[in-house]
Amino acid sequence: MDRDTELSLVAGLRSGDPGAFDAVYEAYRARVFGFLVRLSRSRTVAEDLLDETWLRLVSNAARLHADSRLLPWLFTVARNLYWTYRRSSALEETLDPRALELWPCRDGGPSPFEVAAQHELQRRLERALVQLSPRHREVLLLVGVEGLTPGEAAIVCGLTPEALRQLLARARAALAQAIEPSRDRTRMRSGAK
Amino acid sequence: MTSNEDRSDAVLAALNDLPVWDVDERRAQSLGVQCRAVLATQKRAPAIAAHAGFGRWTHVTGRALLAIWCAVYVIEIVRRGAAAFGL
Numbered sequence: 001m002d003r004d005t006e007l008s009l010v011a012g013l014r015s016g017d018p019g020a021f022d023a024v025y026e027a028y029r030a031r032v033f034g035f036l037v038r039l040s041r042s043r044t045v046a047e048d049l050l051d052e053t054w055l056r057l058v059s060n061a062a063r064l065h066a067d068s069r070l071l072p073w074l075f076t077v078a079r080n081l082y083w084t085y086r087r088s089s090a091l092e093e094t095l096d097p098r099a100l101e102l103w104p105c106r107d108g109g110p111s112p113f114e115v116a117a118q119h120e121l122q123r124r125l126e127r128a129l130v131q132l133s134p135r136h137r138e139v140l141l142l143v144g145v146e147g148l149t150p151g152e153a154a155i156v157c158g159l160t161p162e163a164l165r166q167l168l169a170r171a172r173a174a175l176a177q178a179i180e181p182s183r184d185r186t187r188m189r190s191g192a193k
Numbered sequence: 194m195t196s197n198e199d200r201s202d203a204v205l206a207a208l209n210d211l212p213v214w215d216v217d218e219r220r221a222q223s224l225g226v227q228c229r230a231v232l233a234t235q236k237r238a239p240a241i242a243a244h245a246g247f248g249r250w251t252h253v254t255g256r257a258l259l260a261i262w263c264a265v266y267v268i269e270i271v272r273r274g275a276a277a278f279g280l
Contacts, residue, residue, distance in 0.1 A: 016236030018229050025225055030215035037214055047216055051224055058232040121207050144208030176204050 001027055010068050013061040021058065024070055029054070032074050035141050039082055041130055049085065053078045072148065076156045079138060086134070128178035136171035143168060 001009075012020025032053055037046035056077050064073070129137055142153040154164035215221065 013232075016232050018232060021229060021232055022225070025228065029221060030213050033216055034214045047220065050216060051227075054224055054228050055231060058228045058235065061232060062235055122211055125204070125207055125211060140205070140208060144205045145211055147209060172202075172205055179204060 006070055007067065010064055010066060010070065013057075014064050014066070016061065021061075024057075025054065028071055028074055031071070031146055032078050035075060035146060036078050036082065038126075038129060038141055038145070039079070039134065039138055040085075045082075045085065049078060049081045052081050056081075069152065071146070072152045072156050075142060075146065075148070079156055082138075124179050125175075128175055131178050132171065132174055135167065136174050139164065139168050140171045140175055 009020045009024050013024065029050070033046060033050050036049050036053075037043055040046050040049065053074060057074065129140065132140070139153060139157065142148045142156055143150060148156065150164055150168060151161055153168075154161045157164060157167075159167065216224075
């Protein structure tokens with residue numbers, strides 16, 4: 001979405017135009033949901049947080065700044081809702097081994113993981129993302145998957161650009177390591193002999 | 194750039210090709226309807242607030258005028274009473 005279109009949609013939202021909402025909703029719903037489902041690793045949680053995110057947008061539509069960036073705004077709300085949820089539910093950061101097999105499917109069709117299985121790298125990426133810490137995961141999702149600039153991601157995460165850059169570097173390293181565990185383990189075993 | 198950085202850059206680029214996920218259509222429609230209803234409520238809110246503001250203003254003004262009239266009335270009673278006693 002180009003900037004002029006975005007600005008006109010922001011103006012539409014501010015004036016309560018349902019057409020503007022529909023356009024924003026269609027453009028960004030899946031991206032926000034994808035971010036939430038990968039961050040929370042739960043379709044149920046992601047659906048609830050998605051509802052709340054969009055309701056926050058329409059409830060605050062009149063108070064949006066005229067030059068608001070909609071996608072970072074939505075990701076900021078979604079991210080904050082996720083961390084609030086995590087704190088309130090005292091969610092344990094443990095990986096349920098069934099999480100990958102139980103991953104939600106869409107419209108009764110093949111699950112995203114089944115689709116991703118067609119591509120080995122994608123499958124390994126999804127598995128590696130699940131294993132990362134939430135902090136690493138969210139920065140990779142924002143920059144790598146959603147294509148936000150590091151500056152935008154820093155605003156979403158409430159970090160300085162420098163802190164975000166360092167976090168992103170650590171997250172990239174962690175992902176690269178997680179994606180090739182078998183090779184690392186083989187190397188470790190051969191080193192131990 | 195080291196080979197590790199090369200590898201992580203490739204991994205980061207590959208993230209961009211991950212499949213897009215979405216909620217099922219029924220849920221998406223339901224949420225859309227809910228949001229449009231909230232948006233319509235928000236659109237009406239300024240008009241309601243303006244109307245409520247006007248009502249509040251007339252209410253305050255009315256009370257102020259009544260208070261002034263009462264004060265003038267009491268002062269006049271006191272003044273006439275004082276005049277009757279030659280004060």
